[in-house]
Structure formats: structure tokens, C-alpha cells
Amino acid sequence: MKIHEYQARQIFRDYGIPVPDSVLCYTVSEVEKAARDMNRMVVVKAQVLAGGRGKAGGVKLARTVEDAVTAGKQILGMDIKGYTVEKVLVADAVNIAKEFYVGLINDRNTKSVILMASAEGGVEIEEVAKETPEKIIKFSINPLTGLLDYQARNVALELFGDIKLANKAASIFTKLYKLYVETDATLAEINPLVLTPENEVLAIDGKMNFDDNALYRQPKILAMREPDEDELQEIAANEKGLAYIKLDGNIGCMVNGAGLAMATMDMIQLYGGSPANFLDIGGSSNPQKVIDAMNILLGDKNVKAVMINIFGGITRCDDVAKGLIKALEIIITDVPIVVRLSGTNAAEGLELLKQTGLPTVSSMSEAAKKAIELSKR
């Protein structure tokens, strides 16, 4: 789960990380009031769940209230990578002497949280990692001790050189680690972390992602979720025990298991088709899931054919067949459907499906070819 910058800033503040003042605004008049109240140079920043806001023109410096109003007019309503900007943050534009990067991520290889820090702040860290990986300090944190003061200080000292500044930065690092662990984050980035000419160290932008598996114990984080249209669909599917992701193609697919679902999408493409979605009905045998899944698939107007690919293990093919029969009683559709059932109780399932007249095939390759053929009719 992702959150907006203004929400990340709030979490930072709650944990005592110094962040410049800011006001969230939904309208140009709110922007004007915020700029007037701050009475100094501000930065107007689009709040969308996409990276590269600056490059897209979604971040503008404003020296006067009039500048802020102009920026607000330009940014509110603009489109950034498919997201419409509905709100902006009007933030105190602090003077910057130097920019740094600091971030925490879960690392699969060391199976630990890694502190990453770099003196190359303010640019995308992925680019730094690609071009000049030696400019990123990486430190694997022992989960049993957490990030210790001296460890944070040593990393900060490498970055800042000066011990007084390093102490200020180290305190931010340890607070960032604390909030990272306590909120079950999967990413916490301050980019840039800035040094002001007054020797203050401040977080002026923040990015956080969270572990979906841990949301059950993070009610405060969950309350920050602002899903877009696609995500709303995904969340609704999730609540029904389905994993669903909408894609741009025209062949809907319903599969049991995430790996097989991905392989099914790949196969549709391999044979010249284009998958309309990822849909994993999971490992249970509940016919209701099949009904819910068919509703989602057939609700997508782009779908010209449906491919059902089930390899029964725990999932029983006859249960899937029963769900499918029920679904087709409820949903009237002329979208062609091709079914492949293998594994547990496949014979029983195929026998049940005879009454529906649906085409059945024995392998997933055949199913993909057939679905593509049907989609072109």
C-alpha cells in the first residue's frame, strides 16, 4: 500500500523527524490562503501516488502569493502518469545548502532491513544505483538490536563529515527506522534530506509503502489508504478472496494460483493475444468465488473471450464447474468462454460442464489458442 507525501510527512512529524511546515489544499483559494498565512517563499507540490512529479511539472516554487495561486491553478487538475491531481501541498520552501538521500527497504537477500544513504540527494535513487552504485552507503540492520545509535552516527558521519551535523542526521535515521518497523513499512524514503545554510537537517520530501500482509495490525495506516479506481476494484476482489489486477487486453482469464495465473497471461501473449487481467481464485473450492470471479471478468467491457484455467490440487475441479454453472445462470453473457480443467476431480468437473455446452480443452496451450480464436469472432 502506498501513501501520499503529505501523509508520509505527518508520520515523520509524529516520530519527531523535523519537517518544514505545510498545508494540504484542495482548491486554488485554499492555496492562496495557505501562501498568505505562511508569508514567505513556498513550494506547491502535486499530491499523487506516482513518482516523477517534478519532471511532470507538478512541483513549483512560488516567491509570492500570486506565484502560488498561478502554480495552484496549473497543478490542480493536471494529469500525472494517469493520475488527476486533486490536492496540492503548500510547503515552506527552505533554503538548501546540500541535498542527501536516506531510505529504508526490506532486502530479500540479507533478509533484513537495509539503511541506504547517499550524498547524491534530490535525484532518483534508482539512477544513482545504476550509474554510480559506489555513492550509496548500504547498511544491513540486525532486527534483534534495531539500528543502534553508533551505527546511525557512523553512516551519518560518512555523509556529513561534521559530527554535530552527523548527530542531527543520525537521530533522524534512528527515528526513521523506528517508524519503519512500527508501521510495517516496506519502503521509507527521505529524498531529499536537506542541510540548510543555518545548519539544520530537515526532511523535505517523503515516500512510504507498507506491507499489505501487515495491514490487519496497522489500523492507522489502513485509514490513510486512498485507492484509485483500479485499486478499488482490486481491493473489492481481495475482500472476496480473489487476487485481481486489471490489464489492457481483451482476453479475461480466471486461474487458481498466482504463478499459474501469471503463466496463463504469458501464454495468451505468446500465442498472439492480450490478457485483460490477472485473476487468481486461490486455493479453496468455494463455488461462490467462481461466481464472483466471473462477475468481475464479464464486468470488464474490453473482454472478448474468457479463458478458465484450473489445475486442481486443493481446488476441486467439480466445485469450479458447479460455480461456473451457477454463475452462468445468473449472468447473461454472449462472451465466449473456454474451459480447461486438470487435476483433482477433473473428470467429474468436465462431465458437469457438458450441460453448459462450453468448449473444454485438455491443456493450457490449447485453451489459450482457443480463447484467442474465439476473441476474434
Added chain:
Amino acid sequence: MSILVNKDTKLVVQGITGRDGKFHTGRMKEYGTNIVAGVSPGKAGESVDGIPVFNNVAAAVKATGANTSIIFVPAPYAADAILEASEAGVALVIAISEGVPVQDMIRVTPILKQNGTLLIGPNCPGLITPGEALIGILPAMIFKPGNIGFISRSGTLTYEVVNLLTLNDFGQTTCVGIGGDPVAGLYFIDLLERFENDPATKAVVLIGEIGGDAEEQAAQFIAEKMTKPVVAFIAGQTAPPGKRMGHAGAIISSGSGTAEEKIAAFNKAGVPVAKEPAEIPELLRRKMAELSK
């Protein structure tokens, strides 16, 4: 021969009285797995399918000598169950539970290392040494004993491919589902190494997917350390970036972890990558024929 589990494995089932635990205990027992104990706090003295239930893993180990555990408890309690097994001296823990928070697994990792406990999973279908022991939720009927080692991040895709192998007369030594989570126990390299050292295994099939760089590391390991042929398949070529594809670990983040990168790494290491699952038996046949020349 096989890796990790065989007919001598003594299994304890954690969460044996739950719905899934009970169901799969029955199936594993039917397959012939040597299940010696179950654990369910507060249910000591009961039995499931004739298997004695204990209040905790330590008591189960003491009474039965259990050396392997399978965990069916719900995700919020999975890390606790893993640690309980480890502290009780269980050597190999298989965590089936799906949806375990990553931070829980990160905290568990150094303790398992300290205790010398091996972990498979979480969010995995388990493993099977055909004809000897089924420890997991895999559908037994598709497996048969043979000389192919099998490692996969996926569940049903494993069934799909194993079924093809079996139909093409490629039996298996051991098949391991390592699970779809970003932070998990034994992974590709750990298992490739074991298969390389297992005299009965003649070749290995590896099923990877998008997310992380474990496939790239596996490719390097194969190129540098393995004498046995490996055939691979990677799922998720059509997956959009930034979206979690069902498995928590199956996500292309910041442009890395793509199927293309993984396929390129395998190709570079001389590992053929199947375009679709149906191609795997043929690739395996070719690789094994090359070797016997």
C-alpha cells in the same frame, strides 16, 4: 535418495486441529508420511487420525523425537510457531501459512540461523519426496519417483509442470515449493546445492517468477558450481510493473525483477528457459541427452 525429507522424517503438525491442518494431516498420512505428533495449545491428550496432540512443540519433540515440523497456523501467529519449533530443536520447518508480515520473517531469520533451523516458506505448498513423504498441500497423484529435482516459487504452476514431467516419464527425487513471499527460508541456491550433491538427482527444473533477483543469483550459481543440467521457466512476462501479482514477492519494483532480466541471466548461464510449461519436458530431454553423449 532425495533431499530434506524421506521415509525416516518424523513430522509434527503445528495447528493440527484447525480446518486446514486436520484436512492435510489426513492426506499426508494417507500418502505414507511418518507423522508422529500434532500440536494445538490446550488440546493435549486428544488425537487426530490417531496422531497424538500436544500442547507445545517441545513436549511433542520430547515424546516422539519429531525432527520436522509443518505449520498451518494463521498468518498472524506463524512467526511465533516457527520460533517455537526452532527453539524446540526441530531441524526443518515448513510454513504453509499465507500472508505473514515481512517484518515478522525478518525478526525470525537470525534466530533460526543461530539455532541452525532450516525453513521452507512461508506461503508455500510444501515439499514431497515421491513414494516416501509428502509434507505440504501438494496433490500427491501427479508425482512419481524418479531422478529430477524440482524447485518452484509457485504452487499450482508446480502442479502444472510436474504433471507434464510425470506424463513424459520424468519422475522426481524431491519437489520443493519455496513460496511466493519476498523474505523466505531456503531458496534457489540452497536447494540447487543440495540437488547437486544428491546422487539420485540427475537434472533440476527451476520455476521462477518476477520480483527480486534470486533467479539471477541461481543462474550464476549454476554456471559456476553445478555439473547437473538445469531447465528453467519464468512466470510473469506480461505482469505490469509496481503491481503485486498475487504472491507478495511477485512485483517488479523500480524496473527491476523483470522476467526479461531473469531469462537473460539463465540464457547467459547456459540454462534453457521454456517459452511455456509444455516445452519443459523436451528441453529436459535435450539437456540430458547432451550430457550422456
